[in-house]
Amino acid sequence: MPPEVTQYLDGRVRLYVGDLTEHAVDAIVNAANSSLLGGGGVDGAIHRRGGAAILDACRKIRQHEWPDGLPTGEVVMTTGGLLPARYVIHTVGPIYGRHAGKEAALLAACYRNALELAARNGLRTLALPGISTGVYGYPAEEAATIVSRTLSEAIPLHPGIAEVRLVFFNRQQCDVFVGNQQFAA
Ligand code: ADP
Secondary structure (H helix, E strand, O other), X not given: OOOEEEEEHHHOEEEEEOOXXXXXXXXXXXXXXXXXOOOOHHHHHHHXXXXXXXXXXXXXXXXXXXXXXXXXXXXXXXXXXXXXXXXXEEEEXXXXXXXXXXXXXXXXXXXHHHHHHHHHOOOOEEEEOOOOOOOOXXXXXXXXXXXXXXXXXXXXXXXXXXXXXXXXXXXXHHHHHHHHOOOOO
């Protein structure tokens, strides 16, 4: 796993560059689409490496909980299958420009709800990608501000969550985040 880049909020948020699927944490968060049946980007990487058990679990969630698909900002949890992470928390990020000005609130909801679900299940360590900043077109600069503010509010609410890793695919994405973050001091 590539080395940690920097940290915030007394080390409870740590930034990494590399592949999210390599992180051995309690749960990694998937930037899924509402079908939950797989896609490109980080979603594709998670299903490839995690194996069929994740897709099976997603199909059951579609059948029993969300027959019309997972709404934007919502979260569900499955096994991590063959991943080093125990669980995958799937969320659907907003498509930039498609939610009538509610994009920022929806992106914040993805992070907030992922932390809440993790805490409710007694999970202590999480790793998340830059939700919506790929195919869904969210500008990385804006996302950095929203994500850092959201985590600054949400992390103090969940004392059981020891570490939240933000995993960027390359150094440039990580640098943009660092330059635009607004973590509480
Ligand atoms: P979305 O549809 O929510 O935009 P994407 O998967 O297209 O989701 O991209 C989300 C972010 O995840 C992008 O910044 C992309 O570069 C990054 N990414 C893609 N694959 C990986 C991976 N294996 N590990 C970490 N980040 C990844």
